[in-house]
Amino acid sequence: MTQDSVILSQTRAGVCTLTLNRPDKLNAANDELLLTLTAELKKAEADQTVRVVVLTGAGRGFCAGQDLSDVSGRDMTFTEHLNHTYNPLIRTIRTLDKPVISAVNGVAAGAGASLALAGDIRLWAQSARLIEIFSNIALVPDSGSTWFLPRLVGYSRAFELMAFAERVDADTALKLGLCEHVFADESFVDDVQAYAERLAQRPANALKLTKQALNAAVTSTLDEALDQEAVLQQVAGDHWEHQEGVTAFKEKRAPDFVRVQD
Template structure:
C-alpha cells in the first residue's frame, strides 16, 4: 500500500493549489511535508501555466506547527533543523515570482502561523485561529514570525501576542491586518478559488516585478526604493503586458493578460496524477 502524499497538488484556471495533507494531526509539519512543500513551490515557479499559488490545509486545520514527535530524540540542533526545513521554505515562498495566497482554513499555530503570515495575500475562514504558541514551550518564534508580525501589528502588540501566546480569531485577525479577507466556512474553498482566479487574470510579469519591489522596499531606504522602481518600471514597460494594457485602455475594453494556455495548462502534472 502506498501512503497518502503529504502535499496534495491540483491546478485549475492558472491556480496551483498545494494542500498540506496530515489532517489527523491538524497538518502539523514533519520534514517530509516541509521539504515537499518547498519542492512544489519551486516546481510551480517553472510552470508557465501556473500564475498563482494557493497554500491551504486538509481537514479542519491549516497547520498546527511543528510535529514534536517527528523531532523528538533526533540528533540535530534547533538551528540545523530550521536551516534544513523551515528557512528554505519561507525564503522560497517570499522569493517566488508568482503571487502566493495562504488560505487559512483553521488553526495556524507556531511555525504554521509563520507560514500563514508569509503569503502575499492572506485569506481566512471564519473558524481560523492564529496562535504564536512558541512561548508555551519556552521557545522563540521562528520561521519568519519575528519579521512578519511586527511589520503588521507593531513591536508592542507583536511582543504581547508572542509572550502570552494569545489566540487571534478571524475578526481580530482582519482588524489587526493579519488577513485581507474572511470568508464563511461553508464556501471557503470556492471563495478562495474565485479570488485566486481574479488574481491569475492580472498581469503576471508586472506582479512578479511588484513583488520584487515590495520585498526590497521592506528592508531598504526611500532612495533605494526609488531607484529600484525606476529599474523595474523599465522591465515592465518593455513587456507585452504593458502594450496590451494601454491598447485595451484606449479602446475601452478589458485587458487580456492571460495568453492562450498551453495544452498542459489545466492538465495534471505527474505529481498530480
C-alpha cells in the same frame, strides 16, 4: 500525486493549490511535509500554466506547527533543523515570482502561524485561528514570525501576542491586518478559488516585479526604493503586458493579460 501524499497539488484556471495533507495531525509539519512543500512551490514556479499559488490545509487545520514527535530524540540542533527545513521554505515563498495566497482554513499555530503570515495575501475562514504558541514551551518564534508579525501589527502588539501565546480569531485578525479577507467556512474553498482566479487574470510579469519591489522596499531607504522602482518600471514597460494594457485602454476594452503571448 496520490491522496496519501503529504502535499496535494491541483491546478485549475491558472491557480495551483498546494494542500498540506496530514489532517489527522492538524497538518503538523514533519521534514517530509516541509521539504515536499518547498519542492512543489518550485515546480509551480517553473510551470508556465500556473499564475497564482494557494497554500491551504486538509481537514480542520491549516498547520498546527512542528510535529514534535518527528524531532524528538533526533541528533540535530534547533539551528540545523530550521536551516534544513523551515527557512528554505519561507525564503521560497517570499522569493517565488508568482503571488502566494495563504488560505487559512483552521488553526495556524507556531511555525504554522509563520507559514500563514508568509503569503503575499492572507485569506481566512471564519473558524481560522492563529497562535504564536512558542512561549508556551519556552521557545522563540521562528520561521519568519519575528519578521512578519511586527510589520503587520507593530512591535508591541506582536510582542504581546508572542509573550502570552494569545489566540487570534478571524474577526480580530481582520482588524489587526493579519488577513485581507474572511470568508464563511461553508464557502471558503470556492471563495478562495474565485479570488485566486481573479488574481490570475492580472498581469503576471507586473505582479512578479511588484513583489520584488515590495520585498526590497521593506528593508531599503526611500532613495533605494525609488531607484529600484525606476529599474523595474523599465522592465515592466518593455514587456508585452504593458503594450496590451495601453492598447486595451485606447480601445476601451478590458485588457487580456492571459491570452496574449510574447
